[in-house]
Amino acid sequence: MDAIGRIEKALTAALAIAEAPGRPPRLAEAMRYAVFPRGARVRPRLCLAVAMACGEDVPELTDGAAAAIELLHCASLVHDDLPCFDDAATRRGRPALHLAFGEPLAVLAGDALIVLAFQALARAGAAEPSRLVGLLSIIGDAVGMPFGIAAGQAWECEPRVDLGAYQRAKTGSLFAAACMAGAAAAGLPAAPWRAVGEKLGEAYQVADDLRDAAADEEEAGKTTGRDAVLGRPSAALTLGIPAAVRHLEDLVGEAAAAIPDCPGREALEALILFEARRLVPKSLALTAA
Amino acid sequence: MDAIGRIEKALTAALAIAEAPGRPPRLAEAMRYAVFPRGARVRPRLCLAVAMACGEDVPELTDGAAAAIELLHCASLVHDDLPCFDDAATRRGRPALHLAFGEPLAVLAGDALIVLAFQALARAGAAEPSRLVGLLSIIGDAVGMPFGIAAGQAWECEPRVDLGAYQRAKTGSLFAAACMAGAAAAGLPAAPWRAVGEKLGEAYQVADDLRDAAADEEEAGKTTGRDAVLGRPSAALTLGIPAAVRHLEDLVGEAAAAIPDCPGREALEALILFEARRLVPKSLALTAA
Numbered sequence: 001m002d003a004i005g006r007i008e009k010a011l012t013a014a015l016a017i018a019e020a021p022g023r024p025p026r027l028a029e030a031m032r033y034a035v036f037p038r039g040a041r042v043r044p045r046l047c048l049a050v051a052m053a054c055g056e057d058v059p060e061l062t063d064g065a066a067a068a069i070e071l072l073h074c075a076s077l078v079h080d081d082l083p084c085f086d087d088a089a090t091r092r093g094r095p096a097l098h099l100a101f102g103e104p105l106a107v108l109a110g111d112a113l114i115v116l117a118f119q120a121l122a123r124a125g126a127a128e129p130s131r132l133v134g135l136l137s138i139i140g141d142a143v144g145m146p147f148g149i150a151a152g153q154a155w156e157c158e159p160r161v162d163l164g165a166y167q168r169a170k171t172g173s174l175f176a177a178a179c180m181a182g183a184a185a186a187g188l189p190a191a192p193w194r195a196v197g198e199k200l201g202e203a204y205q206v207a208d209d210l211r212d213a214a215a216d217e218e219e220a221g222k223t224t225g226r227d228a229v230l231g232r233p234s235a236a237l238t239l240g241i242p243a244a245v246r247h248l249e250d251l252v253g254e255a256a257a258a259i260p261d262c263p264g265r266e267a268l269e270a271l272i273l274f275e276a277r278r279l280v281p282k283s284l285a286l287t288a289a
Numbered sequence: 290m291d292a293i294g295r296i297e298k299a300l301t302a303a304l305a306i307a308e309a310p311g312r313p314p315r316l317a318e319a320m321r322y323a324v325f326p327r328g329a330r331v332r333p334r335l336c337l338a339v340a341m342a343c344g345e346d347v348p349e350l351t352d353g354a355a356a357a358i359e360l361l362h363c364a365s366l367v368h369d370d371l372p373c374f375d376d377a378a379t380r381r382g383r384p385a386l387h388l389a390f391g392e393p394l395a396v397l398a399g400d401a402l403i404v405l406a407f408q409a410l411a412r413a414g415a416a417e418p419s420r421l422v423g424l425l426s427i428i429g430d431a432v433g434m435p436f437g438i439a440a441g442q443a444w445e446c447e448p449r450v451d452l453g454a455y456q457r458a459k460t461g462s463l464f465a466a467a468c469m470a471g472a473a474a475a476g477l478p479a480a481p482w483r484a485v486g487e488k489l490g491e492a493y494q495v496a497d498d499l500r501d502a503a504a505d506e507e508e509a510g511k512t513t514g515r516d517a518v519l520g521r522p523s524a525a526l527t528l529g530i531p532a533a534v535r536h537l538e539d540l541v542g543e544a545a546a547a548i549p550d551c552p553g554r555e556a557l558e559a560l561i562l563f564e565a566r567r568l569v570p571k572s573l574a575l576t577a578a
Contacts, residue, residue: 022454023435027443031434079400084392103373107396108443111368114400115433118407122425129422136411136425144404145320146312154316154397165311 010067050182053264064124075113142177175201199255299356339471342553353413364402431466464490488544
């Protein structure tokens with residue numbers, strides 16, 4: 001099965017926990033709406049790629065970690081879109097969840113997706129309990145305080161923002177966790193993989209800024225131009241678009257160079273460079289070529 | 290150290306994860322506001338009491354599970370109080386968190402407390418990784434879908450409510466998890482403890498209905514009379530107050546009778562009956578005597 005096939009299967013299995021008979025049906029529908037149809041699944045694909053490069057021996061564990069990471073990403077999008085934060089109208093080309101299901105179910109869907117990530121991880125952990133402690137810390141720390149996604153979002157509520165801390169926490173943390181969890185699921189040390197994920201997260205953030213600044217809404221699948229309207233930090237607005245595209249390419253190169261020694265190093269490096277081309281919005285592809 | 294001492298120490302250690310240097314300060318303050326000063330700590334005390342009755346041998350694991358359960362309880366209160374749900378003005382005798390810190394930080398504090406529960410559990414799990422799989426499932430399932438706290442709250446968003454499912458999920462699930470986690474932390478089978486926790490959770494729900502219907506706000510530490518205003522299900526309103534008090538006492542008796550065979554069965558039974566007296570609002574104590 002290819003990577004996307006494994007990821008969709010693992011996410012389907014996780015959603016099946018939530019959709020067992022006796023569930024409150026609308027919350028289950030809202031959770032499914034947040035997870036399917038799929039986005040790019042960038043983070044879980046990264047997790048699988050690292051695990052395979054590390055000589056993965058317990059694929060159930062990788063799949064559970066990858067699903068947990070994607071569920072947490074989906075949860076963060078649902079809560080970020082809420083009226084009290086971005087007040088976003090669309091996401092992945094459809095109405096944002098709080099507009100489709102109402103604000104109470106949007107709060108609950110985010111909560112329940114966060115928890116579902118850990119429920120899925122617990123079930124996967126049964127395949128190799130000795131690796132669960134490390135995976136649980138890596139994934140929990142990537143979403144929580146003091147340096148995870150929630151911390152990143154919280155910098156938006158501070159009178160003085162540490163911009164580096166904001167972006168590392170809001171985007172870098174889950175990319176780092178995707179790489180580290182891939183290694184940990186395969187039984188290898190996780191720490192050396194942090195730098196790879198952080199660089200890729202930074203590259204992805206620049207790509208997101210570029211999409212917000214330059215892509216049309218159909219291509220981006222969400223409301224664009226929000227960074228300028230909301231006065232949010234943006235590499236595309238600060239550096240200008242051509243320099244931001246070059247910065248993105250530099251970051252991807254640094255990520256590839258940071259890959260620790262492992263059985264599948266070369267293949268992983270090629271994959272990262274290939275995937276990075278997809279990060280640049282199509283309308284800027286000539287600049288990036 | 291007594292039970293409350295252990296619990297406060299474990300919660301302080303968990304909060305210290307969130308309060309590490311480099312944190313966004315206001316979110317860290319909001320999380321602390323949600324957890325301290327302490328409420329009754331009913332669920333973690335139950336978890337410790339069961340673990341001790343089961344011949345606890347890895348107290349760090351019990352403490353981590355108990356802290357996780359209390360953090361999840363605190364998180365659920367923060368989100369329940371949000372304007373889109375109960376729109377509560379006060380909690381534990383102070384302004385509700387969203388009034389003290391604003392709605393964005395209230396959403397994030399709830400999210401970050403949910404995650405912190407699992408971060409704390411991961412760290413405690415290192416003491417005995419073989420028991421972490423079970424503990425993670427027990428605690429995750431108690432808060433998530435289809436039968437945990439988030440599911441319970443979601444029944445408020447359904448056009449047709451299954452009242453039993455609503456109350457079992459919203460209150461019973463975390464009481465059941467407190468008992469089951471106590472047993473699992475001590476290395477004993479968890480399943481036989483579910484019934485004890487569910488009965489105690491039901492008793493606690495009746496006590497909460499009584500407080501809402503009959504206690505004054507100073508004693509309850511929160512806005513009372515909300516069940517009648519919001520049309521929420523309430524044993525006190527349905528049965529009348531004297532019958533609700535008798536029902537509470539019956540449930541506590543059933544919980545005590547359901548305690549599985551274990552080394553400290555008698556002491557636990559005595560503790561449960563003693564503690565149950567504290568559940569009844571003081572202003573109704575004569576009725577309950």
